[in-house]
Amino acid sequence: MSAPYAKLPAWADYGLIPLINLFVAFVVAGFVVLLVGENPLRAAVILVEGAFGKGTGIAFTLFYATTFIFTGLSVAVAAHCGLFNIGTEGQAYIAGLGIAIVCLSFDSTLPWWLTFPLAIIAAAAVGALWALIPAYLQAKRGSHIVITTIMFNFIAASIMVYLLVGPLKPAASQAPQTRNFLAGAELPKLNWIIELFGAKIRSAPLNVTFLLALVMAFLVWLLIWRTKLGYEMRTYGHSPKAARYAGISETRIIITAMMISGGLAGMMALNPVMGDQHNVAIDFVSGAGFVGIAVALMGRLHPVGIVLAAILFGMLYQGGAELAFEMPAISRDMIVIIQGLVILFAGALEHMFRPYIQALFASFSPRSVGMEAVKGKGA
Amino acid sequence: MDVFNAIIQTLDSTIRLSVPLLLACLAGLYSERAGIFDIGLEGKMLVGAFAGAAAASVFHSAFLGLGMAILISVAFAMIHGFASITHRGNQIVSGVAINFIAAGSTIILGQAWFQQGGRTPALQPGERFEAITLPGAEAIRDVPVIGPIYAELLSGHSILVYLAFLMVPFTWWVLFRTRFGLRLRAVGENPAAVDTAGISVAWLRYRALICTGILTGIAGAYLSMVQNGGFVKDMTAGKGYIALAALIFAKWKPVNAMFACLLFGFLDAASIRLQGSPLPIIGKVPAQFMQALPYILTVILLAGFIGKAIPPRAGGVPYVKER
Numbered sequence: 001m002s003a004p005y006a007k008l009p010a011w012a013d014y015g016l017i018p019l020i021n022l023f024v025a026f027v028v029a030g031f032v033v034l035l036v037g038e039n040p041l042r043a044a045v046i047l048v049e050g051a052f053g054k055g056t057g058i059a060f061t062l063f064y065a066t067t068f069i070f071t072g073l074s075v076a077v078a079a080h081c082g083l084f085n086i087g088t089e090g091q092a093y094i095a096g097l098g099i100a101i102v103c104l105s106f107d108s109t110l111p112w113w114l115t116f117p118l119a120i121i122a123a124a125a126v127g128a129l130w131a132l133i134p135a136y137l138q139a140k141r142g143s144h145i146v147i148t149t150i151m152f153n154f155i156a157a158s159i160m161v162y163l164l165v166g167p168l169k170p171a172a173s174q175a176p177q178t179r180n181f182l183a184g185a186e187l188p189k190l191n192w193i194i195e196l197f198g199a200k201i202r203s204a205p206l207n208v209t210f211l212l213a214l215v216m217a218f219l220v221w222l223l224i225w226r227t228k229l230g231y232e233m234r235t236y237g238h239s240p241k242a243a244r245y246a247g248i249s250e251t252r253i254i255i256t257a258m259m260i261s262g263g264l265a266g267m268m269a270l271n272p273v274m275g276d277q278h279n280v281a282i283d284f285v286s287g288a289g290f291v292g293i294a295v296a297l298m299g300r301l302h303p304v305g306i307v308l309a310a311i312l313f314g315m316l317y318q319g320g321a322e323l324a325f326e327m328p329a330i331s332r333d334m335i336v337i338i339q340g341l342v343i344l345f346a347g348a349l350e351h352m353f354r355p356y357i358q359a360l361f362a363s364f365s366p367r368s369v370g371m372e373a374v375k376g377k378g379a
Numbered sequence: 380m381d382v383f384n385a386i387i388q389t390l391d392s393t394i395r396l397s398v399p400l401l402l403a404c405l406a407g408l409y410s411e412r413a414g415i416f417d418i419g420l421e422g423k424m425l426v427g428a429f430a431g432a433a434a435a436s437v438f439h440s441a442f443l444g445l446g447m448a449i450l451i452s453v454a455f456a457m458i459h460g461f462a463s464i465t466h467r468g469n470q471i472v473s474g475v476a477i478n479f480i481a482a483g484s485t486i487i488l489g490q491a492w493f494q495q496g497g498r499t500p501a502l503q504p505g506e507r508f509e510a511i512t513l514p515g516a517e518a519i520r521d522v523p524v525i526g527p528i529y530a531e532l533l534s535g536h537s538i539l540v541y542l543a544f545l546m547v548p549f550t551w552w553v554l555f556r557t558r559f560g561l562r563l564r565a566v567g568e569n570p571a572a573v574d575t576a577g578i579s580v581a582w583l584r585y586r587a588l589i590c591t592g593i594l595t596g597i598a599g600a601y602l603s604m605v606q607n608g609g610f611v612k613d614m615t616a617g618k619g620y621i622a623l624a625a626l627i628f629a630k631w632k633p634v635n636a637m638f639a640c641l642l643f644g645f646l647d648a649a650s651i652r653l654q655g656s657p658l659p660i661i662g663k664v665p666a667q668f669m670q671a672l673p674y675i676l677t678v679i680l681l682a683g684f685i686g687k688a689i690p691p692r693a694g695g696v697p698y699v700k701e702r
Contacts, residue, residue, distance in 0.1 A: 032484065036491040084471055086418075133678075143681035144690070146418070146471050147627060150620055151674040151681075158671035166665075293475055333486040333497075340479025344458075348468035348476055 008354075008361060014300055018346060020353050022298065025341035032337055036329045043323060043330060050322025051315035055199025057322070059191050059206040063276070065307075065314030066206075069213040070268035071292025072299060072306040073220050074261045079301050080224055081257035082237035087134060087149025088265040089289025090156035091127040095266030097160065098122035099273050100168060100178050100280040107185035115185050119270060120212070127266020128259040130156060135258030139251040145258070153289075164282050177281035187275045207275035209267075216264060217303040223260070233257050265289065287336075294339050297347040313339070387527050389648050394536065395606065397644025398543045399424065399598045399615075403622035404629070404636045405550050406594035410456075412554065412631060413587030414567035414693040418474030419459055420595055421619025422481030427452040427599020429485040432499040432610035433492065435506045444506065445539075445600045452596030455481065456588040464584050467697035478619075486612045497612035499603070507604045508537040537605045539597060546594070550633040563587055567691035570698040580698045595619075624677035631691065643673040 008017075030040035051061045071088050078085035085091075102122045106115050134148035164176045173179070187207040195201055224230040236243040236253045244250060272284050291313055298312070299305030320335045345352070403420045410417040430451035435444025455477055462473040486497040493499055513534035520530040554560035562583055566573045570580045602618075603610045625643055629635035650669030 032487065036487060084469075086471070086475070137678070137682050141681070141683045143678075143683070146416075147623070148678055148681055150418075151624060151678045154617060154620065154674045155671045155678075158667040158674075162665050162667040290475070290479070293472070297472065329487075329491050331487065331490060331497075333483045336479050336483030337487065338483075340476045340481075340483060343472060343479060344462065344476035348462035348470075348473035349466050350468065352466050 008358060012357065012361065014302070014305070017350070017354065017357065018298060018300060018305075020357070021346040021350060022342065024353075025338065025345040028341050028345075029334070029338045032334070033330065038327050038329055043327060046323050046326050047316070047319035049319070051319035055191075055194050055197075055201040056204050057318055058199065059194055059201050059204030060318040060321075061311065061314040062190075062210055063204060063206045063271070063314070064317040065310040066210045066213045066271045066275075067268050067288045068291050068295045068310035068313045069217060069307055070264055070271070071289050072295030072310050073216060073292075073303065074264035074268070074289075075292045075296035076299070076301040076303075076306055077220060077224070077233075077264060078257055078261040079296060080230070080237050081233040081253060082240065083135075083138070083254065083257060083261075084146050085131065085149055085258065085261045085265075086146055086293070087131065087152050087289075088261070088268075088292045089285055089287070090149070090153035091130045091262040091265035092268040092289050093153075093160055093283075093285045094130045094156040095123040095127040095269040096273055096280040096284060097163065098126035098266065099269055103181045103185035103274065104178060107182040110184050112184060112187060116187060116208070116270075116274070119185070119274060120267060123266040123269050124263035125266070127269075128263040131258040131262025131265070132255065135255045138258075139254040157283075161282060164280065168280070175281070178279045181274070181278045185274055186278055187270075205272075205276035207271070209271040209275050212267065212270070214307070216267065217307050220264070221303040229256065265292075268292075291339060294343045294346070297350075298342055383524075384527070385652075387531050389645075389652050391532050392648040392651070393641060393645040394532070394540065395644075396647045397640040398540050399601050399606070399618050400622045400625055400643055401543050401637060401640040402546065402594050402598035402601065403619055404625045404640050405546055405633065406591040406598065407623055407626045408550065408554075408631060408633060408636060409563070409587045409590040409594070411626065411694055412567045412691055413563050413584050414570060414691055414696065414698075415459070415463060415584055415588060416470040416474065416695045417459065417591060418471050418623070419455070419477035419481075419619075420591075420622055421615050421617070422474075422478035423452045423455045423592060423595035424599040424602065424619050425478075425481045425485055425613070425615045426455055427596040428603035428614055429489060429499070429599070429610045431596070431600035432502060432603035433489070435604055436500045436502055436609070439503070439506055441506055441508050441604060444604055445508075445597065448600035448604075449593050449596035452599060453589055453592030456592030456595070457585070460585050460588045463697065464581050464588075467699065470695055470697075482613060485610070489610060489612065499610040502604060502608045507608055508539055510535045510537055511541070537601075539601045539605055542597065543601070544637070547633050547637045554633065559586070564691075567693055570693050574698070574700060580700075584698075598622075621673050624673055627690075628677055628680055630689070646670075646672050 033040040033043050051057050071092065074088045075085055099119050099122060102119045103115060106118065130152060134145050134152055137143040137148055138145040161176070164178070168178045169176060170179045187209060190206045190208060190210055191201040191204055224234065232243065232248045232253055235246065236248060236250070240250065243253065268288060269285070273280055277284065295306055295309040295313055298309035316335045316338060320332050323334070324331050403424055407417050407420050427448040431444040431448030434447035435441055459473050459477055462468040463470040489497045489499060513529070516530040516534035519526045554564060562573060562578055566580055566583050573583065574580050602614055607614065621643055625636060625639040628639040646669055650666050653664065653669070
């Protein structure tokens with residue numbers, strides 16, 4: 001990526017600019033609320049209270065955040081390698097198949113702490129395999145990964161619909177989903193952690209997958225910034241030419257990055273399937289893969305940022321449900337707009353305010369934006 | 380004769396189903412030929428569909444509806460341009476954003492304005508585009524073979540259907556026989572050369588996106604004002620992505636685009652028609668397989684097994700003027 005912009009101090013780059021972008025996205029969303037004839041400030045208060053006001057709200061917020069941490073990490077790992085994995089949605093969806101096979105086979109015989117690792121492996125493996133084909137086609141055939149992963153989302157959806165209305169559905173049932181899992185495939189809840197702080201929780205689906213998500217965030221950080229493979233991925237993402245010159249195998253690096261990305265996407269399915277619904281149903285991913293794009297962009301592709309951004313989106317999902325209850329004119333689809341605006345301002349328009357902030361910094365302390373270096377080039 | 384009738388009916392619905400794909404596909408053709416990837420076809424169609432149906436039912440005029448559909452769709456195309464041309468943002472990210480904003484805002488505004496669960500009121504006659512009977516269609520309906528073909532297949536569509544198919548030669552003419560088209564193709568292959576010739580790359584790409592917006596607006600209006608008598612939430616249902624697939628399948632050429640859209644439309648029509656009934660030789664084909672077929676075919680094409688799809692060279696790369 002060529003950066004026609006001079007450097008800013010790290011805190012401005014990773015803190016200030018994302019916050020400004022986020023702020024603008026919410027201001028625009030506020031205008032939509034005004035257009036609908038409601039008070040945006042009151043809407044914001046209801047939203048935040050709904051997400052953090054009660055113990056149950058916090059648990060739900062973290063439950064949604066778990067899902068988004070996985071999809072955000074998935075998008076970020078591919079993005080570090082210069083690949084736009086828009087197929088997180090499909091990889092997570094098809095991973096439901098792997099989980100279904102494991103859970104339906106072992107839930108009556110094994111305890112959850114044995115089913116869970118098996119399901120993690122199955123989910124990650126199926127997700128990774130679903131990412132393998134687009135990765136291979138990109139590496140070997142030069143087919144654009146964005147297009148192939150979009151196509152694979154639709155193919156995954158068709159396969160899952162076919163399986164869930166046919167082979168995976170119990171004969172006696174009408175609903176397009178697998179039978180409910182037995183206790184051996186139900187993950188324990190984590191609500192007691194929040195209850196330790198004195199909050200009361202009625203019923204919320206927050207479960208051990210949350211811890212898995214945090215572990216994965218740490219491992220992704222380790223991978224990207226502390227391993228040779230991560231270094232190679234970032235090199236390839238920065239400049240494929242330089243990577244080739246340095247003797248990094250293009251095929252290997254693309255396929256590895258995409259399979260890790262697909263694996264992370266696949267693990268997302270564990271949270272709703274084993275932690276909440278206890279079955280695999282049609283459309284259980286419901287757009288979480290696409291939220292991952294917003295989360296990754298918002299979090300600046302860094303695991304810490306991604307966890308924070310995932311909690312923000314978890315808050316929007318949980319608070320949005322409360323908001324829809326209080327203000328019937330604002331349904332949960334408001335979140336889809338906010339999501340779109342965040343992607344627009346934090347992603348596509350990320351440089352819009354940069355020149356102004358740069359000018360501001362330059363007027364206070366020229367050294368902080370590396371003015372000398374720019375002058376040296378004769379700009 | 381039954382088989383013949385069945386074929387005519389399937390082909391008739393093929394035409395109806397391929398029109399929105401064709402319009403969206405040609406829309407994508409303009410922007411991608413100018414070097415702007417457009418994942419946001421889906422979203423622009425959706426806002427077009429909503430704006431068209433909403434304006435038509437409020438102002439009681441189909442043509443005002445169409446105008447509004449085009450206007451709003453062009454406005455969304457301009458957002459894409461602002462992000463990806465003026466601010467050199469990532470074109471795919473911008474397209475994804477537009478799809479989300481479109482999906483959310485059509486539902487929220489639809490619910491706020493019409494209170495029908497995200498639908499617009501059912502369009503009355505006069506608020507939607509009616510079928511046009513071509514001259515002499517009734518007279519020769521009873522003539523064997525030619526009669527049904529003329530009366531069922533060619534006649535009896537709305538004006539937007541004929542417009543969509545007329546757009547194919549028109550687009551070909553614009554792209555390959557006008558100065559604007561030459562420059563548009565050049566800016567998608569080598570924007571630096573266009574810039575050197577003293578032509579504004581940004582303005583040219585903006586104009587390409589205006590063309591895209593107009594066509595996605597018409598595509599959306601067709602969905603909500605011809606195919607369906609009103610807007611229903613998420614009514615594009617992935618058609619923008621199929622159009623994108625068709626565009627790649629057509630190797631970014633207008634006439635090929637028409638055939639690709641007709642093929643994908645036919646697959647759709649056939650899967651509706653064949654629901655549950657077995658085919659000779661192959662046996663029963665799951666409907667989901669037929670629905671996935673356009674995507675599978677596109678992946679196979681992209682993999683280079685059926686010819687090679689080579690996109691415009693400067694596609695997806697923001698243009699930075701050398702200083």
